[in-house]
Amino acid sequence: MNEKLSWMLNDALDVPEARHAILLTADGILQAHSQGISRDEADKQAAALAGLQSLSRSTAEFCADSPTTWRQTLVEFVDGFVFIIAAGPGAYLAVSSTDKADLEVVTYRMQKLVARLGRELTSPPRWDTGSAV
Incomplete structure (x- = not known):
């Protein structure tokens, strides 16, 4: 896991009532998580959120x-919200908040974080290193 990204994800929590932030790949692999959420819980949420994001994409025709x-x-839940946005090719940023959070402020902060981090938030393709292993 990228510790630099984990530290940077804490920026998403500088919004009143924001709880947790995680960075995940499209196939549900945890890349980084903010403080205050355990690695095990972040792994579990990354897998679930990848599925949720996939379902969201597949229902686009319902909208237009x-x-x-x-x-x-x-x-939206009774006690809070979960937001998922694209953070680059094959990467997603997810943030949770309480039900008292300002949705526009959370979304804006997420967009700013993604823009600031740019390519650091993407998972580059793996290339053959030429090793026999």
Whole structure:
């Protein structure tokens, strides 16, 4: 796991009522998590959120007559929200908050974080190193 990214994810929590932030790949692999959430819990959430994001993308036609592009998934619970946005090719940023959070502020902070981190948030393709292993 990238400790630099974990430290940077704490920026997403500088919003009142934000709880946790995780960075995950499209296939549910945890890349980084903010403080306050255990590695085990972050791993579990990364797997679940990858599935949720995939379902969100597959329902795009329900929203429009022509092909449309997924931007964000927002899930509301009695006590809070979960936000998922693209953070680069094959990478997603997820943030949870209480039900008292300002949704626009959380989303704005997430977008700013993704823009600031840029390519550091993507998972580059693996190339053959030429080793026999």
